[in-house]
Amino acid sequence: xxxxxxxxxxxxxxxxxxxxxxxxxxxxxxxxxxxxxxxxxxxxxxxxxxxxxxxxxxxxxxxxxxxxxxxxxxxxxxxxxxxxxxxxxxxxxxxxxxxxxxxxxxxxxxxxxxxxxxxxxxxxxxxxxxxxxxxxxxxxxxxxxxxxxxxxxxxxxxxxxxxxxxxxxxxxxxxxxx
Numbered sequence: 305x306x307x308x309x310x311x312x313x314x315x316x317x318x319x320x321x322x323x324x325x326x327x328x329x330x331x332x333x334x335x336x337x338x339x340x341x342x343x344x345x346x347x348x349x350x351x352x353x354x355x356x357x358x359x360x361x362x363x364x365x366x367x368x369x370x371x372x373x374x375x376x377x378x379x380x381x382x383x384x385x386x387x388x389x390x391x392x393x394x395x396x397x398x399x400x401x402x403x404x405x406x407x408x409x410x411x412x413x414x415x416x417x418x419x420x421x422x423x424x425x426x427x428x429x430x431x432x433x434x435x436x437x438x439x440x441x442x443x444x445x446x447x448x449x450x451x452x453x454x455x456x457x458x459x460x461x462x463x464x465x466x467x468x469x470x471x472x473x474x475x476x477x478x479x480x481x482x
Contacts, residue, residue, distance in 0.1 A: 320481055321419050323376070326376055345365065360465030360468070363465075364469060370382070371415040375415070375416025377416075402448055425474060
């Protein structure tokens with residue numbers, strides 16, 4: 305697909321997507337770059353009190369990478385980002401790591417499938433992707449932690465992070481497509 309001008313109103317724009325496979329070195333290089341983004345952005349957000357809880361930075365580059373390069377690259381980013389962050393910085397805490405990884409995987413699959421199905425990007429499509437992984441992820445988290453209030457935390461305090469994923473993701477995906 306060819307690139308077309310970005311629509312500032314979030315109208316669907318056609319962009320060039322790539323579906324990377326596990327047999328390609330490019331998949332691992334791309335995933336590595338996005339994992340680094342998912343390591344650096346949370347560190348920046350953690351400078352703000354409760355920044356990780358408010359801005360959900362661990363998911364940002366998973367969304368962008370999976371939407372732009374497919375669900376296979378997205379899965380690598382989704383699993384490696386929280387694991388490496390937890391090992392290096394203790395965040396996310398090991399107790400919540402399964403829920404974070406589950407949400408990350410759901411996001412990678414939703415973003416990759418949406419990009420493949422719609423073959424364009426819009427604010428509405430990204431909003432649906434983010435809401436789909438958040439709602440499903442909340443149910444998974446509720447099952448894992450057995451605490452409803454903890455499971456709905458993203459909907460209680462992370463609206464800025466959800467908006468960052470939708471609008472920031474739209475901007476970055478379009479930027480990468482130029």
